[in-house]
Amino acid sequence: MKFYNRGKELKNLEEIENSSKISSKMTVIVGRRRIGKTKLIQEAYKEKIYLFVSKKNEVLLCEEFISIIQYALDVKIFGQITKFKDLFEYLMNLATTKPFTLVIDEFQEFLQINDSIYSDMQNIWDKYKDNSKMNLVLSGSIYSLMKKIFEDKKEPLFGRANNKIHLKPFTVKTIKEILQENYPEFTNDDLLSFYILTGGVAKYVEILVDNSAFTLDKQLNLIFDEYSLFLEEGKNLLIEEFGKEYTTYFSILSLIASSKTARVEIESILGKNVGGYLDRLENEYTIIKKVKPIFAKEGSRTLRYEIIDNFFNFWFRFIYKYKSAIEIENYEYVKDIVNRDYTTYSGRFLEKYFIEKIKLSNQYSDIGTYWERRNENEIDIVGVNDDSKTMLIAEVKRRAQKIDINKLQEKATKLVSKHKNYEVQYLGYSLEDM
Template sequence: MHKFYNRKQQLSKLRQISSQITNTKGRLSVMVGRRRVGKTRLLNEAFNGTGNAKSIYLYLFISRKSEAALVDEFRSIIAERLGTKFFQPQSLRDIFEYLFDYATVKPLTLVVDEFQDIEKVNSSLFSDLQNLWDSYKNTTMLHLVCCGSLYSLMTNIFKGSKQPLLNRDDYFFKIQPLAPSFIKEVLHDSHRYSAENMLIWWCLSGGIPKYLEWLINADDPVFDELISDTSPLIKEGTHRLVEDFGAEHRVYFDVLGAIANGHTTRARIESYLNAGVGPALEKLDTDFAIIGKMRPITSKETSRDVRYRIVDPFLSFWFHFVYSNRSAVEMENYTYLKNIIERDFNVFSGKQLEALFEAVLIESKQFNRIGSYWDTKGENEVDIVAIDDINKRILIVEVKRQAKRYQHNQLLIKSAHVLDKLKLKNYQIELRCFSLDTLEEVMIEFSKPE
């Protein structure tokens, strides 16, 4: 995907911070976003060849190896990029002190990627960095960008009350997957846009640029190419998650497999796996941000009526089809896997169609509350409820693959339950059916504000 989509605001801000660094002196930016979301590409776009020759750009990646090995690697990079031949650092602290000092003479943009993994290499480095930053901030012409893929850990490093780097950040960038309008743009640029393809590409990418790149390079039908022994898709779930999950990865994988196959409450997951999963659910939600808690839009944050969903559509697809059929994958029986997808994809993508329409409404910026509804018996379910409290408007939506299956009277009955619980007076209420047939119209109607 050579064209760079979206991210204009972040690009502009990052460049501005680096270009003004001689005047402002030390600035610390934190950038967070899940793996594959395009953080490194954004940073390269921002700082490589921007015409800002005043500032040198240096990129250091914290891989999980020994401190001595990292020091050796970074020393070589610094020697090559900054022309420093006689620098012999003994520790990562030496590396950072040298760079902070270097930038008192020449402007420097320093990106430290997977910053949260410093914890695994040498956790005392966070205190060293705090001391160095506090000493140099007012004299160094350094734009330090701390980049990480684990949102909760990165947030804790800079916002946790007992952390040495508490509130040292000047800017906090949260990089999200590309919104539906950009997936549509990618499809149009590839001359492959249709409502069906939009849904398939949503299920297989969720707006993650790396996966969109795979889809651009795959011929239609995409499953023929992406479900094969040469495809990176087959191993992606493992590659993306095992390193973060560590020794407990099997437990987490089983929980995600259960959720992907429709067991969305804690009781149902525990019954399906015949094991307690409370701590695993908590970590998947708060530490890894891979699952999210859903409650009826009418209930309080403290309500125990919780359902879980996998936040990323790609991982939902991967756990539903690849992980659940890992015996066939081990035997490299990709014909079997393709047959399963052909048989079940319509039902699977029906749930993802709800998530796609929800993402369209979120992107529109027209609503301040969006969710779904079900009653205590798990009946009277409503797919999407979107509320605009400023203009006093409630949109209640039934999502169907085919509009002809929509029954207005049924939605009327179910919506009465929602409205009774919401207790919002004098709101304009609109009942709608969103379907694959009307996807294009809905996307135009709720196109994002300029």
């Protein structure tokens, strides 16, 4: 699959590279695994030293890195270097006379190899950065660890990065463009399933495109297969994040994916206090977020939890939940469940799709959903522009025929009464509007 839609990031990286020719610059690139960080780096820098931090002994890692550096820079490194700090100092010193880009991928893995590397790098960076010309790019996939390394005031590399790029999934606009280019005859049902299953994560998009899996049936056949990457994906990506308590985290995420979105519901099912787990899932791991009714007060307890990543939501809802059937390779059983529940399940993501699409229009200062106590008068989308005093109130249904604007106006009575000076537009969105 060709490289898509990272123009803003590429321009940013090019500007940083140019400024590093005056004095060294440190850039941190973060984002979940499979999001396309390495491809972005490859696209941005045709000439670079690329070092991947694998889980091996520091001596062996240095031996591997020396070979790469000698080839990339056409230099000879004499003597035996067995500590990364010595290799990094060699490179920083070399950069005083020779500008170059150094990429260190999976940078957080140094924690497992030798955690003193970060303080050593800090000292060396501070010593050389003003008089050297290195474009240092540090990339990592375990967001919680990368955040700790660079944003925790107690950590040696706190405040050292000049730039940070948090790589996000493709927008709904880009997802649609990819589908148009690779499968021009797509239907909006195809677009919705493509969005639900990939969430715009570059690797998943690439796998579906490369396998011509553009319809729900083909996508499910690809996912539920003994050789599928997807079956172990959630486990492989998140166990390292969560550590030994992963079973509790997985149970919470499975419940949220199955629409048990209130803390009291989760605690009643699991029989334990989950406040700390929810807090870490939200603030440390950034896997879930709180969703409150738009205009809710800061301390409002009227809230739900939502898994941010579309694929993780699908994985916990249909793969983790039915792992017993998957273990015995009864894939037809699970596919039947997906197909049975798909209309209801996809409806939630159709709402999410339109919220993301409306955000891209930049018409509103705030966009969200709305509901009142006991989940009454729920409204799918509310957008407000406080400057122009305009408000959008919208209902989302798969089929346009099911949209009832009169009923929508009734549900919005209390909401509109609090915004008497606003011009209100009532709209319905369906698959036809994607």
